[in-house]
Amino acid sequence: MIIDPQFIWNGLVVGSLIALAGLGLTLLFGLLNFINIAYGDYMAMGAYFALAANVRLDLPIVVSILIGAVGGGALAVVVHKAIFSKFMDRDPIVLLVVSIGMAFILRNVIRIVWSTDPRYYAVPVEEGPSFLGITFLPEQVAIIAMSLIVLGLLFLLLHRTRIGIAMRAASDDTDLARLRGIDTKRLVIYISLVGGIIAALAGIMLGLDSNLRPNMGFIALIPIFAAVILGGIGDPTGAVIGGYVIGIGQEVSVAFIPSEYKPVVGLVLLIIGLLTRPDGLFGEATR
């Protein structure tokens, strides 16, 4: 059976999105050690910040994306400082439940400020060129380009800068990093900032791909978690690969199963992954 190349292209688009969002989530998880359900709502908030800049203030989309990203980063830092940091000495599961409360708050703030109607960015709708039987929509190309740029920058940050190397060290073993003189408290703020920026960018990409809704991030959360767990929680490279595996898997599955069941692909891959390789694809999970 030959698979339509369009599905693979679509899979690359969705995969880029999941990979980027998964990278942000896994970075946060690596250092903070709890599952943050509000991450999906950071994504949505970032997307709506960009919407406000783009539609309300009539700014060009590129500027709006930057504003959205900064807003998302600031939001994650504020939420961490105001809420999560008060619970850092508690069990990770308490933090998970706290993040549920936080998700309730953020999502309903969005509903009050921006209503529940679907919203769209003011970007020109253009037809994409097509060759080799694949149609390349401009927003799809933009999503892949954005994601590759951000992934590249993050790679440089994590491997070439002192702060990035400290982040990886602390994510690997927080106590050891602290013993070696790394200020892990300050690092948590930096990582919240980076995680929030990435979440916002992923949310904006999601909004560009279709539209903005208050629960957009929450709905996207399951494949993102699947990617993170598949790649091994806390392993940045694994999360990116996991994201592409799930994105392409979901889109290609359309050739075999009804498209309504696309989201199930992530779940099935997740369960298979958990049962066969509980430490992730590369066995480098931090727990």
Place this chain on the structure above:
Amino acid sequence: MVVSFSLVMVTLIIIGIYAILAIGMNMHWGDTGLLNFAHAGFFAVGAYTSAILTTPVGDAGLLASRTVGFDFPIVVGMIAAPITAGLFGLLLGITSIRLDGDYLAIVTLAGAETARLIISNEAWLTSGVQTLNNIPRPLDESLPAVLPYDVFYFGLVLLVLLGSYALFRHFANAPFGRVLHAIREDEDVPKALGKDTAWFKLKSFALGAALAGLAGSLWAHYVYAIQPTMFLSNLTFSIWAMVIIGGAGSYFGAVAGAVIVTGIRQITRFLPGDIPLGNELPYLRLIIIGVLLIAVLYYRPHGMFGDKERSLAGMSGGGN
């Protein structure tokens, strides 16, 4: 503020059904320490099982062509609902119950979403995204005229609530429950004593799921018409809020939490519609629940009526 009697009864019925859901969740989280995020899914499976078994074919959706329906008596639905929901819990549990705490949360969350996806897409069975309606109400029209229907139905819900409260409390205090508590505190201990902990966790999971299925059946037969959007994961999170606010590990706390959270969600029904921010009220009350949840975790980690002896992993601090 005009409080009408029928509105009070509707609210009490909803509180009762949510309290039954919270009791099941308390067995999972409060007694066993399992992170179940699939409760809305169990509730949905129960509601749909009962609805499909008690309605005739094709009588349901307007456009959807539902080709399965049995028109059985209501009692059949009410017996079958906990069975199918329990089996769904068992199925989900078999794949994931051995997983570490928060992995289980993600798999169960995804499992509940999958159940909702199936309900939304298999129209031949469930009417799909449309409402499955004309679900019969027990003893409708055969009650004496002096007894309002909602009073009767509240009596039925209360009966089930008290029954499940007594039963689950009994389970929790029985040797079975003591093993569950031991698993919650430190799974290695009962394991070392030769208990098959995975099997105990599976039983706990299936029991709580079955109770959620029964609640689903009560819900379906009260509201006549059900649709997939009634069973979003938000419901699961609300039930979590009930158990945590009330106090994990205490069945009384679970019921109290259901009264508090459902009370906040329903209280605005009693306010006149023209007050400021009237349109935003549904969202404001969810924000209030979020704030309350965080505040309770901060100021009273064991909840309002929680089990103070519950040293659980979750509630007393300390590492993994």
